[in-house]
Amino acid sequence: MTTAQSTAPLAIVILAAGKGTRMKSDLHKVLHPIAGRPMLEHLLASAAELMPSRQVVVVGSGREQLERQLGTRASLAVQEPQLGTGHAVQQSEAALAGFAGDVLILYGDVPFVSAATMRLMLDRLHAADAPEVVVLGFTPADPLQYGRVIADDTGRIARMVEHKDASEAERACRLCNSGLMAARSDRLFDLLGKVGNTNAQGEYYLVDVVNIANAEGGHCAVVVTPDSDEVAGINSRAELAEAEARWQARRRVRAMADGATLIAPETVWFAWDTVLGRDVTIEPNVWFGPGVVVADSVTIRGFSHIEGARLAEGVEVGPYARLRPGAVLEAGAKIGNFVEVKNATLGPGAKANHLTYLGDAEVGAGANIGAGTITCNYDGYFKHKTVIGERAFIGSNSALIAPVRIGADSIVAAGSAVSRDVGDGELRLVRAEQLVKPGWADRFHDTMKRKKADRKASEGKR
Known part of the structure; x- marks a missing residue:
C-alpha cells in the first residue's frame, strides 16, 4: 500500500482517566516513574517528536496531580463517570474545538510507544486508499484478554471485537488491539457519536468506531508494531x-x-x-x-x-x-x-x-x-x-x-x-592545648585493676 507522510495538523489525545486501583497508590498511575521519569512524560516526549499542535489529557480522579505535572503543556478533559474508552475520547471534543487535522489516541499507562510507530499510524491514515481509522495492532506471545483485530492480508479490518464479546473463532486470532488509533478529527467525533453500549460491559468502546465506519461503507486499516513491548500497559x-x-x-x-x-x-x-x-x-x-x-x-x-x-x-x-x-x-x-x-x-x-x-x-x-x-x-x-x-x-x-x-x-x-x-x-592549626600528666594512665590502670580484683573476690565469697 502506498503511503504518504502526513503534513496535516496533529492533535494528541492521551487517555488517563482510569482509577489505577491495582497500583494501590495515592500517586496517579501515569505519574509513577520509570527510570526516574513519570511514565506520562516518556509518552509525551515521544509524541513531541511529531510536533503536535494540540495535546489533550483525559482525566478522572487525580486531576490536580496531572495539572501540577503538565502545567500549560496540555489541556485537561474530565471523564466522570468513566463509561469506557469511546466515552473517554468523546470528552476531548470540546478541548479540540476548532481543530481540523489528525488525532492520535494514546494511553498514559502505555508509555513506550515510539515516535516511529506513531508516524507509521499517521502515514497509513494518509495512504492512497484513505482509511477512516488506523488501529495499531500487535501479536503477543499470549493474547490473554486483549481485544482482537480481524483483518485480511492487506491490513484491511473486517471487524474489531473485545475479548469478552469475541467468539471462539475470533479469540483464535492472534492479532490484538493495542487500543491506539489515528483518525481525522471530523470523522472521529462523528463516529464516536454513534457508538452504543450494548455489550458485555455496558460501556462505550472506542473500537466500535471501526465497526461503525465499516457498516457505513468505509474501511479501516491496521498497522502492526514489530515490538509488542512498546504497547505493554502498566496497571500494577x-x-x-x-x-x-x-x-x-x-x-x-x-x-x-x-x-x-x-x-x-x-x-x-x-x-x-x-x-x-x-x-x-x-x-x-x-x-x-x-x-x-x-x-x-x-x-x-x-x-x-x-x-x-x-x-x-x-x-x-x-x-x-x-x-x-x-x-x-x-x-x-x-x-x-x-x-x-x-x-x-x-x-x-x-x-x-x-x-x-x-x-x-x-x-x-x-x-x-x-x-x-x-x-x-x-x-x-x-x-x-x-x-x-x-x-x-x-x-x-x-x-x-x-x-x-x-x-x-x-x-x-x-x-x-x-x-x-x-x-x-x-x-x-586550630586545636585545643594538649594537657600532659606523666604517669597518670599507669596509676589509673593500677587502681582500676585492684578494684576489679576486689569485686571478683567479694562476689566469690557470697
Whole structure:
C-alpha cells in the first residue's frame, strides 16, 4: 500500500482517566516513574517528536496531580463517570474545538510507544486508499484478554471485537488491539457519536468506531508494531517493575554499544537522561539518578550513587561514593570511598579520597582533601559556601565552617576547626592545648585493676 507522510495538523489525545486501583497508590498511575521519569512524560516526549499542535489529557480522579505535572503543556478533559474508552475520547471534543487535522489516541499507562510507530499510524491514515481509522495492532506471545483485530492480508479490518464479546473463532486470532488509533478529527467525533453500549460491559468502546465506519461503507486499516513491548500497559506495581526492567535492559545494551564498559550490566541502573561518553568503565551496583552527564574515560567504581552531577574526562568516582545534584568534577578529579558531594565543584586534579562531605563548596585545581573533612555549610537557617584554593592541603578530620575561604597552597592541619579565612600559603592549626600528666594512665590502670580484683573476690565469697 502506498503511503504518504502526513503534513496535516496533529492533535494528541492521551487517555488517563482510569482509577489505577491495582497500583494501590495515592500517586496517579501515569505519574509513577520509570527510570526516574513519570511514565506520562516518556509518552509525551515521544509524541513531541511529531510536533503536535494540540495535546489533550483525559482525566478522572487525580486531576490536580496531572495539572501540577503538565502545567500549560496540555489541556485537561474530565471523564466522570468513566463509561469506557469511546466515552473517554468523546470528552476531548470540546478541548479540540476548532481543530481540523489528525488525532492520535494514546494511553498514559502505555508509555513506550515510539515516535516511529506513531508516524507509521499517521502515514497509513494518509495512504492512497484513505482509511477512516488506523488501529495499531500487535501479536503477543499470549493474547490473554486483549481485544482482537480481524483483518485480511492487506491490513484491511473486517471487524474489531473485545475479548469478552469475541467468539471462539475470533479469540483464535492472534492479532490484538493495542487500543491506539489515528483518525481525522471530523470523522472521529462523528463516529464516536454513534457508538452504543450494548455489550458485555455496558460501556462505550472506542473500537466500535471501526465497526461503525465499516457498516457505513468505509474501511479501516491496521498497522502492526514489530515490538509488542512498546504497547505493554502498566496497571500494577509488578507491571511497573517489569517495565523498568525492560527499559534498563535496553539502556544497558545501548550503553555498551556506544563504548561504555559495564562490568556487571544487570546491576547498573540508569536514569532516562543519563549521558555517557566513550571508554567509561562502570563497576557493579552503580545507580544513576536524573541529570547525570559523564565524559570520556571516566571510571565509576562499585556501589556509587550519582544524580544531578557532571563528570569531566578522566574523573574517578568511588567505590561507595555519593554525588548529589550540583556536583561537578572537572578533568582528572577523584572522589573516593564514602565521600559525599553536593552542589560543589572540584577543579582539575582535585582529590577527596575518603570519608568526606563537600557541600556548597568550590575546590581549586590540585587541592587535596584529607579523610574525615567536612564543610559545615548549614547554620540551621541558611546555606553558606566554602572556597578552597588551588593546591591547598586539608588535613584529616578537619571542619571548615562556612562561609570561609582557604587560600591557594595553604595547609590546614589535621583536626582543625576553621572558622576564619586562611591566606595563601598559610598554615592554620586550630586545636585545643594538649594537657600532659606523666604517669597518670599507669596509676589509673593500677587502681582500676585492684578494684576489679576486689569485686571478683567479694562476689566469690557470697
